Amino acid sequence: MSTYTCELAVSNPDELVFGSAPKPVRCGFDMEIGAGTVFPEVNFTLPAMEISDATWGEVVGHYEEMARNVLKRAVSLQAPGIVLEFELLPPMTERPEWGAEITALLRRHLAAAYEKSGLKSALRVTPTDIRDQGKPPLLRTGEAWEKLKRSFELCIAAGADIVSIESVGGKEVHDLGLMYGDLRSIVFALGCLAPRDMAWLWDHISAMCAEAGGRTVPGGDTACGFANTAMQLAHQKMLPEVLAAVVRAMSAARSLVAFEHGAVGPSKDCAYEGPILKAITGCPISMEGKSAACAHFSPLGNIAAAMCDLWSNESVQNVRLLSGNAPEAYAELLSYDCRLMNVAARNGQSKLLRDWLTESDEWLSPQAAILSAPAAWEIAEAIVNAGDGYQRCLAAGHAAAGILRRAVDEGRLRLPAKELLWLERIEAGLREMPSAETGLWDEMLEKHAGVFEPSSYGWPHFDLGH
Amino acid sequence: MSTYTCELAVSNPDELVFGSAPKPVRCGFDMEIGAGTVFPEVNFTLPAMEISDATWGEVVGHYEEMARNVLKRAVSLQAPGIVLEFELLPPMTERPEWGAEITALLRRHLAAAYEKSGLKSALRVTPTDIRDQGKPPLLRTGEAWEKLKRSFELCIAAGADIVSIESVGGKEVHDLGLMYGDLRSIVFALGCLAPRDMAWLWDHISAMCAEAGGRTVPGGDTACGFANTAMQLAHQKMLPEVLAAVVRAMSAARSLVAFEHGAVGPSKDCAYEGPILKAITGCPISMEGKSAACAHFSPLGNIAAAMCDLWSNESVQNVRLLSGNAPEAYAELLSYDCRLMNVAARNGQSKLLRDWLTESDEWLSPQAAILSAPAAWEIAEAIVNAGDGYQRCLAAGHAAAGILRRAVDEGRLRLPAKELLWLERIEAGLREMPSAETGLWDEMLEKHAGVFEPSSYGWPHFDLGH
Amino acid sequence: MSEPSRLYQAILEGNAKDALAITQQALAEGANALELVNGHMIPAMDEVGRRFENEDYFVPELLLSARAMKAALDLIRPQLASSGAQPAGRVVIGTVKGDLHDIGKNLVASMLEGGGFEVHDLGADVPPEKFIEAVRTTGADIVALSALLTVTMPAMRTTIEALSQAGLRDRIKVMVGGAPVTDQYAREIGADGYSENASAAVALARRLMAARTAA
Amino acid sequence: MSEPSRLYQAILEGNAKDALAITQQALAEGANALELVNGHMIPAMDEVGRRFENEDYFVPELLLSARAMKAALDLIRPQLASSGAQPAGRVVIGTVKGDLHDIGKNLVASMLEGGGFEVHDLGADVPPEKFIEAVRTTGADIVALSALLTVTMPAMRTTIEALSQAGLRDRIKVMVGGAPVTDQYAREIGADGYSENASAAVALARRLMAARTAA
Ligand code: B12
């Protein structure tokens, strides 16, 4: 039975707007995400400090304080609802009990705010994908995977309403591909390796949610380790922006696999490929942009909001600002951002505001150009019309490169010479790719021997697809 | 000759929109403020540290770093222009050479960015009003005033494009008025004392700008020490919100005096009374809201943007966030906020976005309710139709209380009982005020003997008005 | 007797005039000073504090009550002193050098007074020497420092160091506060306590007094 | 002779195959190894660095050049060694314990290699013991630590302390980097240098080597 999606859930780009998704998600304390309202998703983390038995009391104190402040702010601003994201730090996944303890603590705060003030809310918990410790990483066996699995189980039991992960399968090859601008390795990583790990991993995650009674929603994954790495490197002028744009599009083919294996949304905030996923799956998406400048700079500040269902600050440390602590300040900022979107929606004008948010960024960066509603929809369509993971990845790449080329030719997008050079290289590279993934295997097995472990991707059944 | 404004520069509330002011201001490197585009005004300050001879090198290093990062971000995001605000810290006004040194440093960075990347920009410099050191404060004589004056002179000479101040005349009485919820003292401070100091002070500031050749623009003042203090206290549930709202409206009568004595805008960011000032004077205004949550929480996050010409983050310390340093992160955030407004303007839809920004907050707080375009315009009209400073202050108070009362009666604004009680108290208090300020003098001179120094307000010519 | 509960009421309502009159009458009728304070006045201020915490009272209500309390207390103090009763503690309070923000400090001072402390308010922009002098002349138990500017926070440390150098540090407890101050910072600079707001400051001061007596 | 400027060109273009072939031929024709390195290869990498700084080159271009440089260098090394020439310095580099981010560290390592340093890359998630062992076995001049997580920054301090305890601290210079690291933090934990990016890291390493020789 094929699990490949062959149809779009959103029938035309005009239906891709913020706040509304064809398949809303109910979870947490009376939250319904994607049903017409955009909610803030507030993310927070520790300031620079060690996590150890000795400091654990302090760690707990920080989370208590962050939860208290953020919820106080949400109540005071009469937010229609709020999602908190708890991204475990690596030691909290290494010792799963720690992650579960914080999960329970946050859940208690949400429960209290719901009871006392009627604040609707949900808690997203994101264990760290620690499976890439080995060289090559072992993804399906070994201690790291055991701990990761246990972390999911305990966090689900401790009250997570949504679980997510930023999974790393394929990244070991993708990193090299990026550094050398080597498109063949990039496609192999995103189209052949990552989807296999995603399918396997998300089958497990969905099963864990179901086994625990189904109260916890399997949210989604993000191509953070792939496309955001490329975006950050492009931001630092280390990689061409056109490469980051094409990688982003191709990464959607990878992140989609979570949904084909149980995820129902809301997708993870840092998955800027979200609009493409929303077009394909109809599931609500979390996005981040200008109000996540605390965590990442990006050329996607406004356009990222255009189709979001949750609006996030990505991550901010519990440091003191002049007004109060940073997580509280970001809770306020996001609440106002959401209010504006919700006002436009209430006035039946979501599409107009969406188009302004898009126009703001669209032609100032190739990375933005491929994320407008029409562009996302075009890439989404290319993906569902293609075959396996490899072909979907290639199709997305071709679609993105095509969008950029047309924009350049028609004078909407102006690129410096060195970016144009790379756009040509990418186009040529895509054209030269074999039509089926088998055509890449020998080359990649040789080139990256020792870098990735084939059995982590199901080898010797590698050839069976995911 | 009377300097009282008797007519509104903006003939109806619909013309009050962001980005456009009847009297744009040209300054700095090719900036034109209020001529159709909203620009970010980025404010930054030192992290927790001492300022002394020993640390001065470090201080300079911080400002170098902040300027470099903020301008880099503005260039990278292709901002159409940017204003930097340098708010002197008290020791930098105490030793005017210090403030001038940083002014020159920032100006150098702006010049370099203009030359290298064509980035338009202007530098606003705001010396600290240190005249309130004594008890009672001496405003027109003594060392503090001499230093303050010198600080203006040196900063103007060092290249400030715009100068502002957050002046404190009348605050010594206003603070007490707020703490005891004593409306008579509040009106006396805002309507009798403050305007006299403002007139005197702004005559001096405008003269200093003119004497230096007129390259430096006298920007404007802010009722920060009055209305923002009330707002912060209301935020902390220490004062009723309705009182903060009425104080805000009355403070416009005070801040207006700067414009009647030489200021031409852009007004100071933290003057949330800006829309009222813009309606009266037609000068561009700087505002701050959700993206200043780093510095202040407020119930005005979106509505504050509705009529702004500059959009500010108020103040953020040079601390490290996950993305980079905070000033750079805020430069990004503000740039995107401005882009959205400018897109709407480009599409001829400023008013629509303005109305959404307004609807977002208007009925969730009395402080927001008095700052919509129609409300601001109504208060502005009340002010210009009234007589002297005292009567303008009272008129503004009546107008604001009236707006709140109508909104309560018509069910648009819902207030808890304890706020309603205070609204009644305020209405009664306003009704009981004498019709001319002379009716307050004896009472106030007795009640606040030793708290304020009459000669600081022109006594014995106190009765001559300003 | 019905007077003291009228006294309770007068303080609760922030009516200084009534509070004074009632106290005067009660004393004239031979009421026990300590009983007036502990049985009626402090309970009234505790209720005021509770209402403030609950956000039923705003600052003006609270300050008017504190003012009524203080008026009545001033009247009673001679009797109290002669009966050997002590204030809850003696506090020297001020905003540190270079910092002119005094609203928060004033609030803390009023609440401490309302809580039965004897408060010596040195105002704003207070150099270390002044704190030292005040500790010496008042015999203070507690020094309370306020700072609102990040650039004046270091002056808290300097003030504490100056108190040490003056040989006074062991005799007193130091509490600190103000928006930018944190618990951690308080510990770093060697203060004995920090609180976020004015009502918590009273509780803190009481804890510090208890610790002092215990030690 | 025209070979070395073709060598310069091959490295500049990141063409490892050509770079190898040209070097081989030049050596066969009796070219001076040191002259090849100093006169052509290092200048080529300097130009690469300059283009990268100027944002004319992206990382892939830079890494391909570094790879070409390394290929040619590996070929020449025996001759260099026999002529007594030394690498610019020996560097042990790694991402500290608990931290798996290695992209930045890899870049720094490549740039250092391109700059003529002998680089021993220990990978990511490297415990202090491993750094100590590597310093001992390689005779390193410099230890370079990378961290991308605020929670692993303290491991930099621990690593430096471990180097001290192992009696190695005086023998080496420590440089640190990674997005959350600051100059100030570097000073706080007793590192000898910090740099913001990979090209600055090469300049820093050269400065540290100079300081080392001077001392
Ligand atoms: C009002 C105000 C002013 C007024 C001060 C009026 C007055 N008489 O105090 C005026 C306008 C004069 C002013 C001036 C300045 N200000 Co001012 N001001 C404020 C504002 C808006 C509110 C402060 C306030 O009164 N809060 C209300 C009180 C009740 O709260 P609180 O002080 O925190 O006190 C409570 C607790 O902290 C605690 N507490 C306080 N003290 C103590 C002590 C003890 C022992 C304990 C236990 C507890 C405790 O209990 C209190 C009650 O719950 C703040 C903004 C803000 N969000 O805080 C800025 C703020 C403090 N000011 C700021 C600045 C920069 C300035 C100026 C330098 C501006 C300038 N460039 O001119 C000058 C400095 C003058 C000087 N030398 O001090 C910055 C400080 C930034 C920084 N780097 O530190 C702030 C944070 C504004 C901002 N976001 O940028 N300011």
Ligand code: B12
């Ligand atoms: C890519 C990435 C990942 C990838 C890593 C891939 C890899 N192989 O390295 C993946 C997805 C695996 C990942 C995982 C995680 N990450 Co991560 N990641 C990033 C990201 C997007 C980019 C980092 C990067 O490679 N930058 C590009 C390189 C070139 O820059 P650089 O590392 O800074 O290096 C340069 C300089 O710093 C310097 N330099 C670096 N090292 C050295 C050393 C010396 C000696 C010198 C002189 C100079 C120097 O030179 C380099 C070149 O110029 C950043 C976000 C960001 N904006 O930085 C987050 C970020 C670092 N990650 C973060 C987090 C939280 C995580 C996770 C914990 C997420 C989770 N909950 O699962 C895990 C942790 C895993 C672990 N145990 O380490 C946070 C850290 C927050 C915090 N509290 O510290 C960041 C900041 C994202 C964010 N905004 O929240 N991450």
Ligand code: SF4
């Ligand atoms: S985008 Fe940033 S926060 Fe999100 S997963 Fe990637 S590194 Fe982590």
Ligand code: SF4
């Ligand atoms: S609002 Fe805040 S920043 Fe602005 S003047 Fe007032 S205290 Fe200063």
Ligand SMILES: [Zn+2]
């Ligand atoms: Zn993330």
Ligand SMILES: [Zn+2]
């Ligand atoms: Zn201000």
Ligand SMILES: [Zn+2]
């Ligand atoms: Zn300001």
